[in-house]
Amino acid sequence: MIEFKLPSLGADMDQGTLVEWKVKPGDSVTKGNVVAVVDTSKSAIDVESWHEGKVYELITQPGETVPVGAVMALLLEAGDTPETAEAWKRARAAPAFAPTISAPVPLLPPAAPDTRERVPTAAPDARARVSPAARKRANELNVNLAAVNGSGPDGAITLEDIERVATTTMTAPVSRMSEMRKTIGAAMARSKREIPHYYLATDIPLARATEWLAARNTQHSVTERILMAALLLKAVALALKRHPGLNGFYREGRFEPISAVHIGVAISLRQGGLIAPALHDCGGKNLDELMRDLADLVRRARAFTLRSSELSDPTITVTNLGDNGTDLVHGVIYPPQVAIIGFGGVRERPWIIDGAVRAAPVVTATLAADHRVSDGHLGALFLADLSRSLQAPDKL
Amino acid sequence: MQTTELRGHVYGILKSIAPETEPAELDATAPLRDQIDLDSMDYLNFIIGMHEKLHVEIPESDYQKLRSLDEIVRYLREKLPV
Numbered sequence: 001m002i003e004f005k006l007p008s009l010g011a012d013m014d015q016g017t018l019v020e021w022k023v024k025p026g027d028s029v030t031k032g033n034v035v036a037v038v039d040t041s042k043s044a045i046d047v048e049s050w051h052e053g054k055v056y057e058l059i060t061q062p063g064e065t066v067p068v069g070a071v072m073a074l075l076l077e078a079g080d081t082p083e084t085a086e087a088w089k090r091a092r093a094a095p096a097f098a099p100t101i102s103a104p105v106p107l108l109p110p111a112a113p114d115t116r117e118r119v120p121t122a123a124p125d126a127r128a129r130v131s132p133a134a135r136k137r138a139n140e141l142n143v144n145l146a147a148v149n150g151s152g153p154d155g156a157i158t159l160e161d162i163e164r165v166a167t168t169t170m171t172a173p174v175s176r177m178s179e180m181r182k183t184i185g186a187a188m189a190r191s192k193r194e195i196p197h198y199y200l201a202t203d204i205p206l207a208r209a210t211e212w213l214a215a216r217n218t219q220h221s222v223t224e225r226i227l228m229a230a231l232l233l234k235a236v237a238l239a240l241k242r243h244p245g246l247n248g249f250y251r252e253g254r255f256e257p258i259s260a261v262h263i264g265v266a267i268s269l270r271q272g273g274l275i276a277p278a279l280h281d282c283g284g285k286n287l288d289e290l291m292r293d294l295a296d297l298v299r300r301a302r303a304f305t306l307r308s309s310e311l312s313d314p315t316i317t318v319t320n321l322g323d324n325g326t327d328l329v330h331g332v333i334y335p336p337q338v339a340i341i342g343f344g345g346v347r348e349r350p351w352i353i354d355g356a357v358r359a360a361p362v363v364t365a366t367l368a369a370d371h372r373v374s375d376g377h378l379g380a381l382f383l384a385d386l387s388r389s390l391q392a393p394d395k396l
Numbered sequence: 397m398q399t400t401e402l403r404g405h406v407y408g409i410l411k412s413i414a415p416e417t418e419p420a421e422l423d424a425t426a427p428l429r430d431q432i433d434l435d436s437m438d439y440l441n442f443i444i445g446m447h448e449k450l451h452v453e454i455p456e457s458d459y460q461k462l463r464s465l466d467e468i469v470r471y472l473r474e475k476l477p478v
Contacts (some may be wrong), residue, residue, distance in 0.1 A: 217456050222447045226457065227436050270416055271431070298437050323435040 001088045002051045002075035004035060006060075009311040011335045013040050013185035018072065019145055020130060022046075027055045029075065034307065036060075036133075037073065039145070040388045041179035042275050043301070044135055047308040053077050056085045110265045119271040130157040132305070139176065139304045176373045180273040188332050195250075195333050196371040200379045205389040206346055206361045207353075212393035229320055230291040232343055232363075235263040235389040236318055237282035243382040245374045246367075247315045249336040255373045260284075264314025264334065265294065267301040275301050276317050276334060277310035287396060322363065324345060331368040338370040339379075341386075398474055401452075403469050407446035410465075413438050422466040453475065 006016055016038035023035050034046040053075035060072040071092075074085050130138075130145055134157050137147050143162050150157035193196075209231055217225045240247045240261045248257040264276035279297055282290060300306055316337055321329050322345030327368045330340030344364045351360035365386060367379045389396065407419035410428075417432045428434065434442065443454050446468075452475045454462070462468045 214456060222440075222444050222454055225440060227440060229436065260414075268435075270414065293439075295437065324433070 001080055002053045002077055003071045004049065004051075004073040004075055006038065006066055006068050006070050006072055006274055007047065007050075007308050007312055009040060009045060009308055010187075010314075011190065012183040012313070013042070013068065015065055015067045016040050016045070018060045019044055019135070020062050021058050021073075023055045023058075023073075025055050025057060029053060029055065032309075038308075041176070042273070043306055044139065044304045045308050045311060048076075051075060051077070055078075056080075056082065057089075065146055077244060082228050110215050129154065131159065132303075134159045136303050153345045175274055184273065187334060191333050191335050195335060195338075197333060197368045198371050198376050198379065199330055199366065199368050200376060200383055201328060201364055201366045202383045202387060203349075203362050203364050204390055205351055206363055206390060207351075209393040210346070210361045224288070226287055226291045227294075228346060230287050230294055231390065231393060231396055232320065233263055233265070233279065233282050233291055233294070233318060234285075234287060234340055235386055236263065238389050239382055239385040239396070240316065241283050242385055243378060245378050246337060246339040246369055246382055249315070250370060250373055251336050255338065258315045260315070262313040262315045264317040264337070266299055266319035269301060269302060275306070275311075276314060276319075277301055277306050278313040278315075280310075280313065305383075316340065317350050318343070328364050329366055331366065332387050333368055333370060336372045340368050342366040342368070399469060402440075402472055402476070403465075404444065404470060405449055406465065406468055406472070409442060409449060412445065413441050419465065422465060424469075427463040428465060428468075429463075446472065450476065 009016070017040075019037040019039050021036050023029060023033075029035060029049045030052045031048075031050060033049050034148065035049045036047045038045050038047050056074040056076045058073045060066055060070070066072065074088065076082075115332060129150075129152075131152075135145070137143075137159055138148070138157075141162060145157060148157050148161050149155075151161050151272050152158040191257075206228070209228065213226060213228060213231065216332050220226075228233055234251055244257045244259070245255075247261055248255060250256075260380055262278040262280050263282045265279050266276045268274045279290070297306075297310070314334070317331070317334050317340040319329055319331055319340065320343045322343055325345055327344040327347070329344060331340035331342045337390065342365070344366075346361050346363045348359045349362040350357050351362060353360065365383060367383055369379050410472045411417065414432050414434065422428070422431050429439070439459075443459075443462075446452060447454060450472060452472055454471075454475075458471070461471055
């Protein structure tokens with residue numbers, strides 16, 4: 001018996017609202033399949049399955065808000081029968097089962113779904129489907145999908161429905177923006193309260209990296225062009241492999257190093273706010289793969305189609321604020337991570353090469369790290385390693 | 397392609413990348429990145445958008461000629477067959 005639970009999606013998320021199921025009873029799912037779309041204060045998230053099994057029952061109904069850890073569905077494992085599931089349900093039929101924060105429908109549906117009584121609410125058909133374009137627009141306009149009556153086939157919510165609701169409910173008391181600001185604030189307040197940060201910075205010359213990149217990009221079509229950001233991410237991943245004390249989580253009073261480097265890339269959302277989803281296994285990807293995946297991640301973050309693993313997996317964060325002229329970033333660690341790396345802009349600066357002052361492209365890299373886990377000495381070794389890696393761009 | 401039509405394409409591509417902007421309301425003679433929030437990924441996507449829509453190859457070394465909307469339209473005009 002597999003309990004499909006709402007996973008934790010980072011330090012700043014403790015509940016989610018089910019938007020829609022992507023599976024129905026009887027469907028087989030494998031690890032990594034998107035099972036449900038859940039709305040959080042930051043974004044709609046595609047929640048993936050961590051298991052292989054067959055969907056037996058969908059417990060949470062669209063429109064319901066449930067806490068992290070709530071059992072949202074039951075999946076049968078190999079060897080399970082419907083009887084196993086029914087026995088499981090009887091054993092768990094306590095009121096605490098699948099606690100809901102707001103429940104438009106009964107918590108534990110009766111055994112025969114066709115006789116189930118819908119609790120009449122102002123909410124529309126909770127099973128309404130939503131087109132991706134409509135969901136994206138709803139996010140942009142801060143429209144709560146649960147409050148939209150779909151006019152499409154089978155009550156599907158269309159782009160027009162979103163526009164209509166948006167124009168009539170522009171006075172929505174709680175916008176996604178203010179919710180996102182609140183969740184970012186809560187995570188950062190926790191960070192500043194609990195994590196004893198130390199801060200280091202170093203200037204890294206990028207003449208070789210810039211030249212190498214320009215030469216490489218002239219040989220490739222515009223669609224295969226690589227940005228400096230990809231080189232920086234790869235160099236960070238390689239340096240972390242050699243200094244694993246900065247990569248992982250601080251949980252329950254101890255540090256858990258993680259061998260894979262899943263860099264949380266800070267992405268600013270156009271309507272304000274930010275999100276830092278994981279670029280998985282940065283150390284194991286070449287620059288072409290890294291660039292392709294980075295472009296895809298940025299696009300999906302802004303279209304609100306991130307996957308749950310991308311929110312729960314980041315082992316460290318990299319923030320790159322140089323594009324608008326900033327030189328230096330003092331990062332705030334995103335708990336339970338233990339470090340954040342910041343890059344300012346790549347700029348021509350006076351630099352001494354072979355005893356003479358020359359103009360050279362330079363970036364200031366910063367590290368903020370958790371003193372409960374490491375000391376400035378390790379941080380300094382890491383930054384020196386990062387700088388060395390960037391002097392040999394062909395090895396990245 | 398007429399200049400007006402070309403400008404329409406460029407504005408459409410820009411709007412797809414920065415939906416909150418109204419390209420026609422920007423100062424077409426001033427640097428684009430001073431007026432709207434475009435990071436290097438957005439700018440690359442803008443260049444890719446023009447490449448895919450208009451089939452123009454834009455080398456990185458030409459980026460410095462593509463600062464304002466007027467400069468971009470002029471550049472594309474010269475690159476496209478009449």
